[in-house]
Amino acid sequence: MHMADALLAPAVAATMYVASGSAAGVSIVNLRKEEATLKEDLKVKLPAMAVMSALVFAGQMVNYTIPGTGSSGHLCGGMMLTGVLGPYAGFLSMIVILAIQCLFFADGGLMALGANVWNMAFYGCFVGYFLIYRPIMQGKLFSAKGGSASVTKSAMRMRIVLASVLGCVLTLQLGALSVVLETSLSGITELPFGGFLVLMQPIHLAIGLIEGLITAAVLVFVYEARPQLLRDVDTAGAVEGKCSLKTTFVILALVVAVIGGGVSLLASGNPDGLEWSLFGNAEEGYSENMGLDEEAYGISSNLADSAASIQEKMAFLPDYAFSKDAENPMGTTVSGLVGSGIVAAFAILTCFIGGYFRKRKLAS
Amino acid sequence: MNKTEKALREIQAMGELAAMDSPIHRLAPLAKLLVTVAYIFVTVSFSKYDMTGLLIMILYPVAGYQLSLIPVYTCFYKLRIVLPLVCAVGIFNPFFDRGIVMTLGTVSISGGVISMLTLLMKGVFCLMASFLLVATTSIEEICHALRQLHVPKILTSLLLLTWRYVSLLLEQVSIMTQSYHLRAPGQKGIHVSAWGSFLGQLILRSMDRAAALYESMELRGFHGDFYYAGQKKMTAASWLYMVVWIGLFILMRAYNLPQILGSLFV
Numbered sequence: 001m002h003m004a005d006a007l008l009a010p011a012v013a014a015t016m017y018v019a020s021g022s023a024a025g026v027s028i029v030n031l032r033k034e035e036a037t038l039k040e041d042l043k044v045k046l047p048a049m050a051v052m053s054a055l056v057f058a059g060q061m062v063n064y065t066i067p068g069t070g071s072s073g074h075l076c077g078g079m080m081l082t083g084v085l086g087p088y089a090g091f092l093s094m095i096v097i098l099a100i101q102c103l104f105f106a107d108g109g110l111m112a113l114g115a116n117v118w119n120m121a122f123y124g125c126f127v128g129y130f131l132i133y134r135p136i137m138q139g140k141l142f143s144a145k146g147g148s149a150s151v152t153k154s155a156m157r158m159r160i161v162l163a164s165v166l167g168c169v170l171t172l173q174l175g176a177l178s179v180v181l182e183t184s185l186s187g188i189t190e191l192p193f194g195g196f197l198v199l200m201q202p203i204h205l206a207i208g209l210i211e212g213l214i215t216a217a218v219l220v221f222v223y224e225a226r227p228q229l230l231r232d233v234d235t236a237g238a239v240e241g242k243c244s245l246k247t248t249f250v251i252l253a254l255v256v257a258v259i260g261g262g263v264s265l266l267a268s269g270n271p272d273g274l275e276w277s278l279f280g281n282a283e284e285g286y287s288e289n290m291g292l293d294e295e296a297y298g299i300s301s302n303l304a305d306s307a308a309s310i311q312e313k314m315a316f317l318p319d320y321a322f323s324k325d326a327e328n329p330m331g332t333t334v335s336g337l338v339g340s341g342i343v344a345a346f347a348i349l350t351c352f353i354g355g356y357f358r359k360r361k362l363a364s
Numbered sequence: 365m366n367k368t369e370k371a372l373r374e375i376q377a378m379g380e381l382a383a384m385d386s387p388i389h390r391l392a393p394l395a396k397l398l399v400t401v402a403y404i405f406v407t408v409s410f411s412k413y414d415m416t417g418l419l420i421m422i423l424y425p426v427a428g429y430q431l432s433l434i435p436v437y438t439c440f441y442k443l444r445i446v447l448p449l450v451c452a453v454g455i456f457n458p459f460f461d462r463g464i465v466m467t468l469g470t471v472s473i474s475g476g477v478i479s480m481l482t483l484l485m486k487g488v489f490c491l492m493a494s495f496l497l498v499a500t501t502s503i504e505e506i507c508h509a510l511r512q513l514h515v516p517k518i519l520t521s522l523l524l525l526t527w528r529y530v531s532l533l534l535e536q537v538s539i540m541t542q543s544y545h546l547r548a549p550g551q552k553g554i555h556v557s558a559w560g561s562f563l564g565q566l567i568l569r570s571m572d573r574a575a576a577l578y579e580s581m582e583l584r585g586f587h588g589d590f591y592y593a594g595q596k597k598m599t600a601a602s603w604l605y606m607v608v609w610i611g612l613f614i615l616m617r618a619y620n621l622p623q624i625l626g627s628l629f630v
Contacts, residue, residue, distance in 0.1 A: 005486070096522045100527060110400065221560030335630045350426050354430030
């Protein structure tokens, strides 16, 4: 899901940088607050964050065989970091992982980093944690009837698995939706918005399910071995329940597969519904306001508006993205082609001259 | 060779490139970082049909690679990651945008083809520019430049520390994968029965390692701050490099230079 620089218009990229930067600022402030309340020094946490992000980076390269198929899946980084480090430290760690991937492995662009952080880290760490992980872990789900205070181990396991799977599915869906929105707003692809969406969402549903299960397996292992490492896990008075780990997995995998399959069928079978919900008016047809008209998407929030106005003031070349350049002819004349030829020839010549001098330098 | 080993080799190769010496390597990291960001910003801001105008942007990476003595082909290996996604998005353009924008002899070229080519060029150019930055600048220097731009200390320290640990954990994961596969021949990935324990064990050990690491850092006098000693300053050459390139980028964007150049001959 890593986006390259070429897929984003400067306005979109800058807006996403502002959004991700603000989220990073909030995270740092909250980490400092946690530091003050928990009396936990940030510099103690720093090595743990670094080692965990390095581990997630390396761990994402491991292939996990998906039973019954020939393919393999990977770990979901955001949920895993959130489970171990918490949302704020997890978010900062994800930023660092994405920065390293973009700088040294060309996985995602430098200018697209803001968007990538938003699509992968923000949803994974904040949405995944506050909407899914924490409510499930702190709730009363799967706990014994009669309101007894102690939680069985199997209930905790069920919660971890459910939280990981739901978290991964939701965050990947949101991430994929953002990729589609950002690319379409940038006016990069001619692919209709609805078509692009139908292409992206179901595939990420499948990926989310698998990633969620792998992440759940890892987190459950950590829970079994050292529960105090995990966030929001009640370690006091945990007693062994009836449900074994295997049963837990099988039940939850089945439930999620059924729900997920249903959603996927709805999404792919009825794309007009999605378009309608995004464009407000299906009868107008999306092809008319496709790709280039921000207003038509009906996405407006105070944050987005203010970010866009800052961007408008900051951008020194306001010739981007939403301009109606689709109507302009290319404006290329013969002279344009001739000039391009000269530039290309000059570039090639520079390479040859450079190579010649390098060889001479090596020889001497 | 598995993925982790490949990644380790890439890290090593990048380190070797950054340790070379050339006029570009000697420039202040901040100047290089700002020029790279300006370049990418200007490159992606070209309109999707402005293929001829965009072409002139190739001069920056070409000049950079020649001056830094880094062979251009080293960055093309990285294109394997960038191009598939860019292609996947751009490949639909010729099908949806069929308006003819130019004819070359008897061959008519549609807007979709031009916009697809422009997208590919943007992808390649941006990759060349960011590769040039990391091939001539070490991570310590990049972090120093980021600090100068007032990026929070915790992020730069985390970046530096993570980078140190990435190679260590890659090695660890590589050894683990290899030994797993030796014991499970003919199996493609990690079997479902080991999904949790495979990485889970590593997490437990890594958390212990983090604690040990913190203690050793403390013993060496770490107080939450890394020091960037002996960094390259913003010399006159660095200022000149930055101002000239950014000025050129603005010029290249404001005027369609190839077209002006061509009109001199046609």
